[in-house]
Amino acid sequence: MKTILLALTLSLCAILPVSATQSPELKIRAAEATIRGLPTEHAIIFNSAGDIVARFDAGTADDVRISINGFAGDIMTHNHTLNVSFSTADVDNAREMGLSQLRVVEPDGVTCALTATADHPFVMMWLTDDYPHTIDSIGAEDFNWDGVWRHYAALYGLRYGCSR
Numbered sequence: 001m002k003t004i005l006l007a008l009t010l011s012l013c014a015i016l017p018v019s020a021t022q023s024p025e026l027k028i029r030a031a032e033a034t035i036r037g038l039p040t041e042h043a044i045i046f047n048s049a050g051d052i053v054a055r056f057d058a059g060t061a062d063d064v065r066i067s068i069n070g071f072a073g074d075i076m077t078h079n080h081t082l083n084v085s086f087s088t089a090d091v092d093n094a095r096e097m098g099l100s101q102l103r104v105v106e107p108d109g110v111t112c113a114l115t116a117t118a119d120h121p122f123v124m125m126w127l128t129d130d131y132p133h134t135i136d137s138i139g140a141e142d143f144n145w146d147g148v149w150r151h152y153a154a155l156y157g158l159r160y161g162c163s164r
């Protein structure tokens, strides 16, 4: 009897598609691998299960045209052609779209993510009193977006991190 059960389990595993057993993060990372390092920007939107719900490929080296309606709660990633984190326009789009997470893949292999929650949604920081203070505290000469988003996340209760 044990042998039959084991054999049944093994055959069930064999017919399940690989994607059904992958975590959302793994599915998103697999899609990100297809756009990392491309010469123009591409954006891909996922649901919370990590399945692709939309993609936008009409990009230039500096940006990519996306539609912002209908993606509340979703996760959006895109590639940058330079090794820099999010622009203010990126985060403003995420705020307007009501995304749960915004991601960017850089050519050098770094992936950054800014994650919002219901209690701590994306905020338009650069039109508030905090923005000049943030720029001052980081230092204009030593300006870096990574530092801006670390500060932004700490200030508004979002999560920000980059990894390889």
Ligand SMILES: [Zn+2]
Pocket: 078, 079, 080, 085, 086, 087, 090, 104
């Ligand atoms: Zn961007």
